[in-house]
């Protein structure tokens with residue numbers, strides 16, 4: 650099964666990012682992590698695409714979604730269609 654490509658823009662000490670990471674872990678959802686503090690290209694991509702440097706931001710097939718509560722609700726809602734970690 651191949652669902653939408655997910656990329657999570659985050660940094661480790663951000664509590665809102667931790668909230669999303671916990672939900673991803675709980676649902677075993679596969680996601681590519683983009684750490685904006687350790688990876689300047691990811692930081693620049695986020696700013697260029699959205700005009701913001703706020704994390705967490707989940708890219709769903711390249712479309713950005715902000716707000717940890719909204720992201721987590723979307724993950725729960727769409728979990729059955731999303732690729733899982735093996």
Ligand SMILES: N[C@@H](CCC(=O)N[C@@H](CS)C(=O)NCC(=O)O)C(=O)O
Nearest residue numbers: 663664665702703704705716717718
């Ligand atoms: N309400 C947002 C809060 C996100 C937030 O405040 N993130 C901080 C990091 S912990 C941030 O990126 N601040 C920098 C900025 O917004 O420019 C959520 O729940 O996702």
